[in-house]
Amino acid sequence: MIKKVPNPIDRHVGSRVRMRRMLAGISQEKLGDALGLTFQQVQKYEKGSNRISASRLQQIAKMLDVPVAFFFDGAPTADMPAGGFSDSAATAYISDFLATSEGVQLTKAFTRIKSSRVRRRIIDLVEALAEEETGTA
Secondary structure, three states: OOOOOOOHHHHHHHHHHHHHHHHOOOOHHHHHHHHOOOHHHHHHHHHOOOOOOHHHHHHHHHHOOOOHHHHHOOOOEOOEOOOOOOHHHHHHHHHHHHOOHHHHHHHHHHHHOOOHHHHHHHHHHHHHHHHHHHOOO
């Protein structure tokens, strides 16, 4: 049996739903309840394995307090599919990270730091650690 691969745009929209839901501190169960769905259905939307209808996407956008267009920001286009080498590929990489729990936690904590000097030092530290990890130091 051939496994069906999710459409890249459906995956992108789903990951943006997940990112925004996590940033808002809403569980899959709570979002599902508000939409009249199970948390499993929300999971399928977020993975892109189930396509989100226009009316459902509008409901989700309203619940998460973002415009519908938010879910399409940085989406792959027909001339540049997901995984291609371009600025949109870099944007997708960032979006994928921000959709993880670590990405959300790091972003929330980082934005609470008031000092630009401290934020810059954190960036320098993370870059140094990444270089050390990859052996490019």
